[in-house]
Amino acid sequence: MEMLTEFGKIFVFILVAIIFVAISLFMAKLIRPNRPTKEKLKIYECGEDAIGSPWVKFNIRFYVVALIFLIFDVEVVLLFPWALSYQDYGVYGFLVGIIFLLVLGLGMAYEWRKGDLEWARPKPNIPEIDKVLNNLPSQLEKTKT
C-alpha cells in the first residue's frame, strides 16, 4: 500500500482549498449574469475618474519595516531549535541563546535610537498669537518704515 507522509497530507489540504475555491468560482460563473459596460469596468475610486497611475511612490517606512522584519524573522527561525533543546545543556545552553538575544536587542536599540521605528506622525501646527500679529500686513509696513 502506498504511503503518505505528514507533509503529503498538508499538500492535500492545500489542494483541497484550491479545488474548493475553483469549484465555487466555477459555480458562480454558471449562475451569474455578465453585462459589462464601459462605466462598470472602470476601477472604483469613490466614483471619480482615476487620475494617474495607482502605482505611486509610497512611504519608505514600509521598506524599513520589511527589512527589520526580515532580520527578526531569520533570528526567530534560528531560535526555534534552541528553544526545543536548550534544557538539555542546562545553564550553558540557556546563556548561549541569551547572548544571541542580547546582540539582537542591541541592534534593536540602535534602530530605535536612530528613529527607524518611528512612523511619520503629523506635526501639530499650532498658531502662535505673537507670530500671527507680527506677520500682519500693518505690522509688516510698520517694520519697513
Next chain:
Amino acid sequence: MFDALSELFGSPIIAAFVSAIVPLVFIVPFVIIAVYMERKVAGHMQDRLGPMRVGYHGILQTVADFFKLLQKEDITASSIDKRFFNVAPFLVFAGSYAVYAALPFTSSMLGSKIDIGLFFIVAASGLVVAGILMAGWSSNNKYSLYGALRSAAQIVSYEIPTIIVILSVVMFTRTLSLAEMSEMQTAYFWNWNIFGGAEWNLTKLLITPFMMIAFLIFYISSLAEVNRTPFDMPEAESELVAGYHTEYSGIKFSMFFLAEYANMFAVSAIAVAIFLGGYQSPFGYVGNLIGAEWLVQVEQLFWFISKGMFFVFVQMWLRWTLPRVRVDQLMTICWKYLIPYSFVNLIIIGIITLI
C-alpha cells in the same frame, strides 16, 4: 482518524482527501454563523436589533447573502492585471486553510501529525500576506495598493511578537506539535498552560503570571494578524474604501471574506490550543465516567469549538468597543511595546524553566 479512514477506503490518498475536507465542512457553516453573529453582536452592542427580516430574528440572513453573492456579476475592471487578480483569492484561502491542517480538533481528528506544527502554522500564514499583496497590487487601484501595503506591514510586524510568545511557550512545553501540547494539558483546567502546565511544583507557581502576559500579547498580536479592529487599518472603511479587496466583487470577494473568517477562528483556536488546553475539557469527561470512548471525542470537539467560538466572540466584542488605532500607533504598539515585553517575557520564562 486518518488510519481508520485509510482502513475504510483502502487507500491513504482518498483518506487524506476525506480528512482534508473535514475542516471545510466545519468552516463554511462556521462562517455563515459567525457573520450572522457579528451582525447581531454589533446590533445589540449599539442598542439596535441587527438583521430581523429573513427568518426568525434574521437567522437566514447570511444564507440569503451567500446566494446573493453567488449570483452577483463579477466585475473585473479593464485596467487590472488579470492573472494576479485571479490567483490572489486562491492564495489567500489556501494560506488560511493550510493552518487547519495542524489544528487538533479532537485527539484523533487532526489533519496532519507533523512535529513542527506551530512552526508550520507561522510559515503558512505567510502565504496570506503574499495573496493580499498580490490582490492589492494587481487591482490597479490606489486604495487597494495602500490597503495591501498597510496590511502586509501590519501582518509581518505583528508576526514577530506572536512568534516570540510561541517560542516562550515552546521553551516551557518543549514540543512544537499542537496535538502533543493539548495532550499535555489534560484533565482539569488548572493544568492548562496559562496556569503553568500539569505538574505541581515551584515552576508552576512562578510561571503562571508570565504565561498570562504571554497569552495577552499573543491575543493582541493575533488580532492584528487577522486585521480585526482595533487593528483594521488595511480595511479602514473611512479612509480606504475597502482596502485590498476594493476591486473584487461577487464570489471572489466572498472568498476573501471566507478566508478572513476562517483566519479568525484559526487564531482563536491556536490561542486555545497553546494556552487554554485545546480540546481538553475543563472538568473531565462524561464519556470516561460511563466508559464510552466515542463520547469523549464528541466532548472534545464540543470544547474545542466552543472555546474557539468564545474567542471569536471576544474579537467581535472588541471590535465594537475599541476605536481604530492610527497607523503610527499601530507600529508603536508592536515595535516599542509588544516586542520588548515579549522578549523580556521569553527570558524570564527561560530562567524559570531552568530552576
